[in-house]
Amino acid sequence: MTSRRAFLTGSAALVAGGLASFQALAQGTTIGxxxxxxxxLVPQGWGENAYAIKRAMERQLAVTLGDMLRPGAGPTLHVTLLGVWLASYAGGGMRGDGSGGGNDNMDSVAELVDRGRVIASYPIRSLELSSSGGAWYRPDVDQRRxxxxxxxxxxWIKRYLGG
Structure with a gap:
């Protein structure tokens, strides 16, 4: 039978251990x-635009993960963009039937790779309303979306990495 004192002592140890791991997670991962x-993306019809998306994603990750980025000091973050789909209707995005017809989507996999070995992998699906790019009649609406x-x-990548 477990005594109250043993239970409380064991619980305190679990809480302390949990707080220690939470603190480590809160510090985030260093990205090299x-x-x-x-x-x-190229065979999905993005063609040369895929390379513009690549450059934009690299810039966005550098800005978003800025405090976690230490060149050469940690694992490599390897992000594979699996697909980008823009909804054909850029209106209100609220159909009411739960179909998400007004959503733009992006699927990716973020992996931390250290010395050729994947040490963590995070599949990510991002959704934004098709109206996120602003007015549909603007010439750069698709780039904004x-x-x-x-x-x-x-x-989402920053969140998974503990940032």
Whole structure:
């Protein structure tokens, strides 16, 4: 039979251990480099625009993860963009049937790679309303919509990395 004192002592140890691991998580991971792979976007119809997305995602990650980035001092963050889909209707985005018809989507996998070995992997799906790019009639609305997806994705990556 477990005594009250043994239970409380054991619970205190669990709490202390949990707080220690929470504190380590709160400090975040140090990232030594960022690599973005857009090879799957080219055959999906993005063509040369895939490379512009790659550069924009690298910049967005550098800004979002700035405090975690220490060149050469940690594992490489390797992000593979699996797909980017922009909804054809850039209106209100609220159909009411739960279908998400007004959402733009991006799927990616963020991996921490150290010495050629994957040490962590995070699949991420980012959703933004198609209206996130502003007025539909602006000439740069699609670039703004993609930028909103990239920013959302980078924030999820930062969250998973403990930042």
């Amino acid at each position: 480099a960022i690599r973005v792979d857009v090879g799957r 993609v930028a909103a997806l990239l920013a959302n994705n980078a924030l």
